[in-house]
Amino acid sequence: MSEKVESIIKKDLSTEDINKLIFEYKGEIDLINKKIEEIQNNCRHSEHEIKSIGMGPVKVRKICKACGYDLGYPSKDELGKAGY
Ligand SMILES: [Zn+2]
Numbered sequence: 001m002s003e004k005v006e007s008i009i010k011k012d013l014s015t016e017d018i019n020k021l022i023f024e025y026k027g028e029i030d031l032i033n034k035k036i037e038e039i040q041n042n043c044r045h046s047e048h049e050i051k052s053i054g055m056g057p058v059k060v061r062k063i064c065k066a067c068g069y070d071l072g073y074p075s076k077d078e079l080g081k082a083g084y
Pocket residue numbers: 040043044045046064065066067068069
């Protein structure tokens with residue numbers, strides 16, 4: 001897919017072309033996100049890890065190791081085990 005993108009962005013594109021491309025790629029993103037969602041829905045999230053997300057004040061979340069699904073805030077116990 002990256003080759004396709006490179007070859008396209010070298011050309012001079014009209015507003016319409018750009019609009020069409022963005023629309024197409026956003027459609028692809030939607031499709032991919034749906035696939036990810038489907039996989040996450042089928043995952044049993046049996047293993048998870050505590051991860052800090054974002055910058056600034058430390059925010060930690062419980063993330064499935066397999067599919068990356070956000071399982072919410074960890075408990076105090078889980079935080080302690082993770083070294084926070
Ligand atoms: Zn999972």
